[in-house]
Amino acid sequence: MSGPGAPGSHDYRTVASREIFDGRVVRLRVDTLTMPGGGTADREICGHDDAVAVIALDSEDRITLVRQYRHAVGERLLELPAGLCDVEGEEPLETGRRELVEETGLEADSWEPVISIVPSPGFCTERVHVFLATGLREVARPEAEHEEADMSVERMPFADAVEAVLDGRIVNGIAVAGILAARAMTARS
Structure with a gap:
């Protein structure tokens, strides 16, 4: 079925928008949208800077992960090195280099792009760019603060990281998508 009224044919328009919070990491607003069949509905939107995550793969086929406390879930999660694209004018690749x-x-x-994902499109504007980084070498790590000061760095065979995703030891959504996509990408080459 095509034409007016067919699924996917409605033009959603924002007819009103009001900001309710503007914080350091998130911005919250309520948008009023036109709905199929007439009328409007409010949608709560979390504005969030885009982010970058890095699959750092060494010459021994080990992935570098970080274990970081995440207060929202009250757990220390095994994750990819990652960070916000919050430096004006900085391209995602440069953000990835800096965060690594x-x-x-x-x-x-x-550096190779792996995948870009929108982790929570039902309410959040964030887009995450995942890169594969190879040819690794150690350099001085700057002084960390807040949760990052308590973050540990771990290396794990890439195949074990895939298993950790599948058995629930790695649950961070960006890490799950990035690890599985990078494994598929490296398996093709």
Whole structure:
């Protein structure tokens, strides 16, 4: 079925928008949208900077992960080195380079895009760019603060990281998507 009224044919328009919070990491607003069949509905939107995550893969086929406390879930999660694209004018690749050094004390010679994801499109604007970094070398890691000061760096065979995703030891959504996508990408080459 096509034409007016067919699924996917409605033009959603924002007819009103009001900001309710503007914080350091998130911004919250309520948008009023036109709905199929007439009328409007409110949608709560969390504005969030885009982010970058890095699959840092060494010459021994080990992935570098960080274990970080995440207060929202009250757990220390095994994650990819990652960070917000919050420096004006900085491209995602440069953010990835910066975050890899800040969180792990590693630099990489080669960078390849793996996948871009929208982790929570039902309410959040965030888009995450995942890169594969190879040709790793250790460099000085800058002084960390807040939760990052308590973050540990761990290396794990890539195959074990895939198993950790599948058996629930790695549950961070960005890490899950990034690890599985990078494994599929490296298996093709």
